[in-house]
Amino acid sequence: MRITCPHCGERDVGEFAYYGDATKHRPDGSSELAAFIEYVYPRDNPAGPHRELWYHVGGCRGWLVVNRDTRSHEIFGVETAHDRRAEGARNAVAANP
Amino acid sequence: MRYSAFSILSQALKGNTGWKPVWREPEPKAEYDVVIVGGGGHGLSTAYYLAKNHGLTNVAVVERGYIGSGNIGRNTTIIRSNYGEHGNIPFYEWSLKLWEGLEQDINYNAMVSQRGVLNLYHSDAQRDAAARRGNTMRMHGVDAELLDVEEVRKLVPNLNFDNARFPIYGGLFQPRGGTVRHDAVAWGYARAADTRGVDILQHCEVTGIRVENGHALGVETAKGFIKAKKIGLACAGRSSQVAAMAGLRLPIESHVLQAFVSEGVKPLIDTVITFGAGHFYISQSDKGGLVFGGNIDGYNSYAQRGNLPVIEEVMEEAVAMFPSIGRLRVLRHWGGLMDMSMDGSPIIDKTPIDNLYLNCGWCIGGFKATPASGWCFAHLIAQDASHEAAAAMRLDRFATGRLINESGTGAQPNLH
Numbered sequence: 001m002r003i004t005c006p007h008c009g010e011r012d013v014g015e016f017a018y019y020g021d022a023t024k025h026r027p028d029g030s031s032e033l034a035a036f037i038e039y040v041y042p043r044d045n046p047a048g049p050h051r052e053l054w055y056h057v058g059g060c061r062g063w064l065v066v067n068r069d070t071r072s073h074e075i076f077g078v079e080t081a082h083d084r085r086a087e088g089a090r091n092a093v094a095a096n097p
Numbered sequence: 098m099r100y101s102a103f104s105i106l107s108q109a110l111k112g113n114t115g116w117k118p119v120w121r122e123p124e125p126k127a128e129y130d131v132v133i134v135g136g137g138g139h140g141l142s143t144a145y146y147l148a149k150n151h152g153l154t155n156v157a158v159v160e161r162g163y164i165g166s167g168n169i170g171r172n173t174t175i176i177r178s179n180y181g182e183h184g185n186i187p188f189y190e191w192s193l194k195l196w197e198g199l200e201q202d203i204n205y206n207a208m209v210s211q212r213g214v215l216n217l218y219h220s221d222a223q224r225d226a227a228a229r230r231g232n233t234m235r236m237h238g239v240d241a242e243l244l245d246v247e248e249v250r251k252l253v254p255n256l257n258f259d260n261a262r263f264p265i266y267g268g269l270f271q272p273r274g275g276t277v278r279h280d281a282v283a284w285g286y287a288r289a290a291d292t293r294g295v296d297i298l299q300h301c302e303v304t305g306i307r308v309e310n311g312h313a314l315g316v317e318t319a320k321g322f323i324k325a326k327k328i329g330l331a332c333a334g335r336s337s338q339v340a341a342m343a344g345l346r347l348p349i350e351s352h353v354l355q356a357f358v359s360e361g362v363k364p365l366i367d368t369v370i371t372f373g374a375g376h377f378y379i380s381q382s383d384k385g386g387l388v389f390g391g392n393i394d395g396y397n398s399y400a401q402r403g404n405l406p407v408i409e410e411v412m413e414e415a416v417a418m419f420p421s422i423g424r425l426r427v428l429r430h431w432g433g434l435m436d437m438s439m440d441g442s443p444i445i446d447k448t449p450i451d452n453l454y455l456n457c458g459w460c461i462g463g464f465k466a467t468p469a470s471g472w473c474f475a476h477l478i479a480q481d482a483s484h485e486a487a488a489a490m491r492l493d494r495f496a497t498g499r500l501i502n503e504s505g506t507g508a509q510p511n512l513h
Contacts, residue, residue, distance in 0.1 A: 001404045014406035018396040018511055020350065034496075040508045041348040041439045041495040045337035047399040070351070070397045073404070 001073050006080055007060040015058030022051040022065045022084070047071055053081060100204050119284060120164075120291035125298050125320050129157045131478055132316055132325035134303050134339055135332035136160025138169035138279075138464065139456055141286035142471025143331055143478070144295045145203070150472070151479035154294035157325075158287075159318055161302040165283040168334055171401075171433035172464035173356050173388050175369050175380065177214040177274035178239050181230045184489030184501035185442060186237045191486045192469030193239075193273060199468060205285030207277050208383065213368040214274030215244070215252065217418075219263040223373050227269040234271070242270045253370060257420050263374035274369060276380055282467055306343040306453070313343065313453040329454045329478050331470075334434030335399075336457035343450055347457065348439040348495045350510045353398040354390065354461055355407055357430040359422070361385030370418070377414035386428060389415060393435060393461060395511035402432045435461055437510030442501035445473050446483070446492040454478050455492060460513055 001013040021043055027035040047070055054064045063081035068074065098104060098117060108115055131147055133140045136158045147153040160166075176196050178189035200207050218227045224243075231241035245267045246258060258265045287297055298320065305317035306328065315324040332339045340347050362385050369380040379389035391411040394403040408430070416423045438444065438458030443466065448455050456474045459466060473487035483491075489501055506512035 012406070013404055014409075020397070020509070020511075037496050042346040043337070043348065043350050044346065045350050045397065047335075047338055047351075050397055052397065068396075071399045073398065073400055 001075075003054060003064070003066060003075060004078050005056050005059055005062065005064060006078060007062055008056065011056070011059060015056060016064075017055040017057045019053035019055060022053045022081075049076065100206070119288040120297050122299065123296045125157065125159075125301065125318070125323050126296065128315075128324035129296070129326070130155040131327045131329060132156075132323055133158045133329045133331055134316060135330065136164050136287075136297060136299065137167045137331065137333070138282055138286065138467035139333065139459075139470045139474070140329075140331035141283060141290055141297075142467050143329060143456070143474045144471075145286050145290040145293070146471045146475035147479060148290060148293035148295055150475060153479055156290075156294075157296040157298055157323065158290070159298045159301045159303055159316065159323070161300070163299050164287050164297065165280050168433045168463060169283040169467070170280055171356065171431060172279055173378065173380070173390050174276045174279045174382075174464065175214065175274070175378065176209075176277055176465040177271055177369075178465075179214060179216065179230065179234060179241065179269065179271045179274065180503060181233050182442070182501050182503050185503060186234065186239065188469055188473070188486045188490070189465065190237060190239050191472070192466050195468030195472060196277060197273075199285075203285045203289035205281060205288060207281040207285050209275070209277050210383075211273050211275040212380075213270055213272045214371070215249070215268045215270045215368050216371045217249070217256075217268045217373040218266050219374045220266065224266055227267070231269050240271055240273050242272065244268045244270050252368065253366065255365070255419065255421055256370075257418060260417060263417065276369060276382075279464060286467075286471070303339060303342070306339075308343050308450055308453075311449075312451045325452075327452045327454065327478055329456060329474060331456040331474065333436040333457050333459045333463055336436050336455075340448075340455065340457070343448070343453055345448060345450070345455075347444075348508075349458055350397050350437045351399055352393045352395065352435045352437045352510060353400060353403045353432040354393045354435050355403040355411070355430055355432045356388070356390040357408075357411065358382070358428050359387040359389075359425045360428050362387070362425065365422075372414050372418045374417075375410070375414045377411060377418065379415065379419070387422065387425065393437070393511060394432075398432075399434060400432065401434060435459070436463075437513060439495055439508040439510065440500040440502045441504050441506065441510075441513035443470070443490050444492050445470065445477060445487045445490045447477070447481075448492065460510075
């Protein structure tokens with residue numbers, strides 16, 4: 001498996017550390033306990049496309065969001081976590097102007 | 098037919114013409130008292146103990162593939178009970194006790210071999226940790242011996258004791274641990290369950306679980322709807338997918354674990370050895386092949402195959418520990434799907450849905466648990482109450498904070 005880092009280009013998976021499901025978002029500190037339990041423990045764990053966080057520890061040390069098929073390991077796209085966060089913030093503003 | 102020395106001799110005289118298939122291939126009935134989803138080791142042992150311990154024989158095991166096609170045929174065959182958490186030790190020790198009597202119980206040669214499991218340590222701190230684990234085991238009545246380097250040298254003389262980075266200081270030894278012929282476990286339990294009336298339905302994929310008003314009513318399968326008074330899920334590796342059919346989300350990620358077999362060589366390793374400076378374990382099969390493995394690959398996967406970085410790591414650890422096997426060739430390697438739970442320990446519990454029971458989250462250690470998993474899951478299904486050995490393996494422990502965090506790595510499955 002090879003991951004194309006937006007900063008460094010195509011690299012061997014051994015350069016990257018895996019963090020997991022990228023659709024999880026840490027709740028606000030004032031949230032109910034149930035929101036934190038939901039954040040920490042359950043997973044959708046899909047057999048198919050999966051958005052996930054990888055850390056390019058052997059390269060630029062950037063955090064990446066990789067869209068990958070868990071059945072075949074085929075990678076559909078890679079973006080930086082920074083871009084995802086900016087997109088999330090824009091969506092939040094659009095939903096709650 | 099009951100297997101014995103006499104049956105082998107009499108068959109030999111008849112030219113081995115009298116052997117029968119060891120289980121039936123029935124068509125599904127319309128309704129069962131219990132349907133077990135998943136015909137792996139745990140599902141088959143559950144069905145067997147439902148029949149034997151609880152008198153429930155109107156039971157079906159539904160399996161998507163064929164018996165032995167999943168993780169029961171993909172593991173590295175090791176049995177042991179050298180755990181360190183209260184919620185785990187009595188369970189795995191009960192499992193080891195069941196292994197010790199299994200072959201007589203199911204009248205099947207599973208080649209249970211108590212050749213010992215040796216966990217090496219490589220520093221003073223690791224020796225302290227090994228002593229603590231060994232003492233914890235002994236307080237629970239489990240056998241454990243702390244060996245110094247000379248005792249390890251007597252046991253396994255060909256290890257690399259003076260590795261500059263990871264010298265071997267000694268090991269924690271569990272003499273009653275060992276290996277079992279894994280395929281024979283599946284076949285033996287299948288035969289024993291079938292003999293007691295359990296229907297084993299192969300090539301019968303479950304495509305849905307019918308739930309109405311919070312009650313599970315049965316399973317939709319490739320061979321039609323099967324009504325069930327109770328349904329037990331024992332499909333580790335795919336638990337999230339199957340549980341999702343009933344609307345459940347589990348604290349589980351599926352990961353791939355690779356394993357390896359070398360070409361056959363003369364007797365070299367007569368115990369099971371784990372490397373303490375990494376994650377590596379090795380034993381030798383009775384055919385002579387070295388059977389070994391290491392860490393999971395570390396990312397979500399349903400592919401049943403892994404990638405090269407873990408293979409490289411495993412080979413490095415193999416030759417660091419056993420320089421003499423450096424020229425051996427790997428004969429084959431493969432991957433299996435692991436239900437990685439969020440605290441590294443399994444779940445045997447009821448679900449929020451009536452009549453639906455859950456057995457999952459076995460992480461990288463499901464094989465050794467096969468007998469006790471079936472024993473305790475059968476108890477749960479039949480009695481509607483947890484067996485005492487599995488009482489801590491609850492689904493709600495993640496919300497209540499009563500985790501069984503054996504490795505102390507938290508909710509990060511690729512670190513377990």
